Amino acid sequence: MQKNATCPARDDPQPLYSAMLRDSGHDAREWLAAQLRRTASLPDDLPDDFAQLEAWARAHAAQVSAEHAGYLEQRRQGAPRRFFANRSQALWFLQQVAPTKAVDGAWLHGTLRHWRDPRFHGLVRTFLEELGDGDPRCNHVLIFQRLLSRLGCDQGLPLHPQRYLQGAVQLALGRHVEHFLAEVIGYNLGYEQPPLHLLITTHELAELGIDAHYFQLHVTIDNAASGHARRALHSLRLLMPETSAATFHARVRRGYRLNDLGLDTAKLIASFNLEDELLAALQRKRVYGQFMHSDRCRLQGRTINQWLADADSMPGFLRALEKQQWVHHGQDPLRSRFWALIDGPHAAMFGVFSAYEKQLWRDWIAADWAGEKYRRVTPGQWEQALALEDHAPRTQGAACIERMIEAMAGNRHAEPDGLRATRDFIRATGLAGGGQY
Ligand SMILES: [Fe+2]
Ligand SMILES: [Fe+2]
Structure with missing residues (x-):
């Protein structure tokens, strides 16, 4: 959420990211510990007293909506787009963030093993919603992939190694929840507070004739009143140990700061040169x-x-x-x-x-020829035309929850087996959301 600091690149996370995507057995725990050490000197905006977190989240949401209102007013008065000068810049941005979006939700994968513990249900539910409850129409990773394919931007543009950093962090956190639970909670707290750039991106993509469903979806699903942002706070309270709270807080804070490793969204977009x-x-x-x-x-x-x-x-x-x-x-x-x-x-x-x-x-x-006109695309418009009902049989051996959990890892849940396993997991554990099961 607080995205002002930038860290110099000290290593190349791309091979590790690819190894974790391929499941090649790299464990990444040491690497993750090193990333957490890098956050020690970063500033953050969390309150000193964690009892103030509710007020902090409210203040953040209020500030984002005030700034958004200001943005809309400027646009009404004729100001140009703030992020995307042209459609190329928007397509470029979507490709830059693709490695992160390809593992959306991955940091929470390890919470599934705690499905019997009600204190974890908020985190488990958040993860399941990232996976669209196993429905390919709602799986966040697939929504983003469909967007890239539709735009003809799925050919793997060569990217700067640092574009793989956040994806690698997310996959590594998802693998090591047992060891880094406080840090996962902190990372989740930061990642799930809807930022201003999400609102601006949604607005400007639509204007450029690009379906902003993926971004619009996160404006709503991560909302601070009842969405993922709210659950992130609630889970933190439930999982806070009664003793050694100070150590726990410090670890949550470091996990929160992991969000700030790498280039923040606004700076990334501004670094585009046509x-x-x-x-x-x-x-x-x-x-x-x-x-x-x-x-x-x-x-x-x-x-x-x-x-x-x-x-x-x-x-x-x-x-x-x-x-x-x-x-x-x-x-x-x-x-x-x-x-x-x-x-x-x-x-x-x-x-x-x-x-x-x-x-x-x-x-x-x-160049600055002003005649280019795009027809605005309402977020979700391209998705409405999809027929993705899946009538495939359920995962074999549905009783084996451990196997379902394996298939739901951040690098695999968007494949047919993973989607099926997600639906089976929800049935087997009774952890359905929204009452649709
Ligand atoms: Fe998501
Ligand atoms: Fe979310």
């Missing part, structure tokens, strides 16, 4: 494209193959496209010859650029 991203896309393509063009194809005296053969010439290539008027900067992209080469089923370069890369070209050509 031309740099387009150049990076060209560098990725260059290697494949340098022998693919006919030598009749010339730009400023050099063949396209010559342009593409040189790693340093991509900025010059963009300038050459402008000079030779293959693109008309700051105008409707439809008027640019180059756009016609890459867009449409009959385009000469059909399929060369992904949907995301085409968006980069489009926004780069359009």
Whole structure:
């Protein structure tokens, strides 16, 4: 929730993240302990006296809604979007956070083993809701994956190693609840307080014609009155030991601060640079494209193959496209010859650029041309068209709760077996929410 501090990268969490996703047996406990040590010097906004946590959560919710009202008022008065200058920036952001969203809820997985203990029910319920109670339409990981596929952004853009940090933290916490319960509670407390950036993202994605269902869903499900934020506080109270409360508080605080490792959302979004991203896309393509063009194809005296053969010439290539008027900067992209080469089923370069890369070209050509209009998408609109009823049989050996729990791990619950196991777990334990079972 409190996201102001940034930590320098001290290691590369990506191999660990991938290992945990693959279940390759890496235990990550030492790594997690090291991450917790990193939080020792970070500031946080938790009250000194944990008896004040209710008031703290109320104040946070009130502040977020006041700032949101201010944002909406600014927009009404004509202020531009605060986060996403163009659609490329939004697509870029969705891909940057994909490793975290791919394991949404994972930090709570280990609480399932305490299903017999009513003090854990709030955390278990939160986890089950992250999994959509096993319904593929409501599983948060799947909702995000569908969004990326729909946008043509599911091809695994190369990301900075630090984009894997929060996902690795979440998977590691989920594996070590026995050892780090207080820290899991603290992390959960921070992660489940709806932040301002969630509200702004929801608003601006919809405006750019992108279904913000995933984000809208978290505005409602994590709410502080009765949602995950409320449950996070309640669970903390129930699980607080009567003795050694001070040590417990300190550990909760460190877990809370784990949320602040890495770049915060607003800074991440602001670090986007359209031309740099387009150049990076060209560098990725260059290697494949340098022998693919006919030598009749010339730009400023050099063949396209010559342009593409040189790693340093991509900025010059963009300038050459402008000079030779293959693109008309700051105008409707439809008027640019180059756009016609890459867009449409009959385009000469059909399929060369992904949907995301085409968006980069489009926004780069359009620059500050104000004519681009997107039809607003109501959050959930794309999802309504889905028919994902699952009539598959229940998990074999439904009595074996331990096996169901295994199948519900943060890296696997969104697969058909995991979804089925989630539904079976809910039936077997009676831990249904919302009265739908
Ligand atoms: Fe979620
Ligand atoms: Fe949540």
